[in-house]
Amino acid sequence: MKVRIHKLFDYLLETTEQSPEAIVGFSLSQSPRLGDFLADLDPNLSLDWNGRSFRGLPELRARILAQAGLDGKCAADDVLVTAGAAEANYLAIMQLLQPGDRLVIEQPGWPQAEVLGTAIGAEIVTVRRHEEEGWRLPLDRLAEAATPGTRMIFLTNPNNPTGQLLSPEDLTECVGIARRAGAWLLVDEVYAGLEWDEPRAPSIAGLYEKGITTGSVSKALGLQGLRTGWLICRDPGLVMDAVILRENSSEIMNVLGEHLAEIALRPERLVPALDRARAQGRANLARLDAFVEATPGLSWRVPRAGLIGLARLPEGLNGEDFARRLLAPPYRTFLLPGSAYGEQQHIRLGVGGDSGTNLATGLERLAGLLREMAPEP
Ligand SMILES: Cc1ncc(COP(=O)(O)O)c(C=O)c1O
Secondary structure, three states: OOOOOOHHHHHHHHHHHHOOOEEOEEOOOOOOOHHHHHHHOOOOOOOOOOOOOOOOOHHHHHHHHHHOOOEOOEOHHHEEEEOHHHHHHHHHHHHHOOOOOEEEEEEOOOOHHHHHHHHHOOEEEEEEOOHHHOOOOOHHHHHHHOOOOOOEEEEEOOOOOOOOOOOHHHHHHHHHHHHHHOOEEEEEOOOOOOEOOOOOOOOHHHOOOOEEEEEEOOOOOOOHHHOOEEEEOOOHHHHHHHHHHHHOOOOOOOHHHHHHHHHHOOHHHHHHHHHHHHHHHHHHHHHHHHHHHHOOOOEEOOOOEOOEEEEEOOOOOOHHHHHHHHHOOOOOEEOEEHHHHOOOOEEEEEEOOOHHHOHHHHHHHHHHHHHHHOOOO
């Protein structure tokens, strides 16, 4: 089994070192500084591993359940602390899928399941979200795709990259579809917490015995560099399989990540941190929406959650050519092309990050390049 590179990572690898002057593609909230945590850190903390559980620091697992609204629905041992949501997805996919197994994914969506499923030799069935339908997940097509015997359905909620949300009713329907097919239902909830006009959707691990929730402190809390996330599932066999695979990859969690995440998820920190992230995200998103409205040739479906969305370029323009020209002088502005998600005429716009992203400059330059590439008739 060899894992092949995906367009999204290929483009990031190629462009990360080009030092853009502005970024219109940042997908996470402003990141805190280490100093913000020092007062709550124990200087005598041993930098050996946590020494207590291969599933992760017990206090952190309790906080993870509480923030996901899973108290009373899942037990602490249903939680495995992982190196980000990425590792949680990896462990579940690798332990559940065999060559020839049917894996149902969404497009546009987070590419990890497709990359790993392809490497495993799974049969991959794609359910398309359509822009004309507001990028919503078509549940009738999901039901058709998830034939009996399907091994896994992999979804993101909120969706990366469109910012669309599955409601509690949608999720109940997804559970029905998965149950009828006998499938595991993995919902990557890494963007949860940044819903703009609706409450956070319920976590799938509380709704379905074969539901797998993955998430992390990376996005809403901006703590991506801690590499601390989780997998939650009520099936003890699945959690144990993930523990076993992790023992043979990274073995144990990084202890600083566990402690910092536990501090960040304490209610007295979590509530104000989310309030700040939401206020900032909402303001930036309103600015971006006004920009898209006012910019001839650009259109989008406003994200209902998260800090990113897909915008359509004028007919005849290719998102990847556009992104490359925008990154080159004189514009020097980074964004991700829609080709990272299989959408050739789109670009991914994101409004996360701090003042270092120079959003206003980035938007001006984006408009400048649009004028240059698509002069008005
Ligand atoms: C949908 C989705 N899942 C997982 C990840 C990985 O996140 P983490 O930093 O928690 O590993 C990302 C990061 O961009 C993401 O967008």
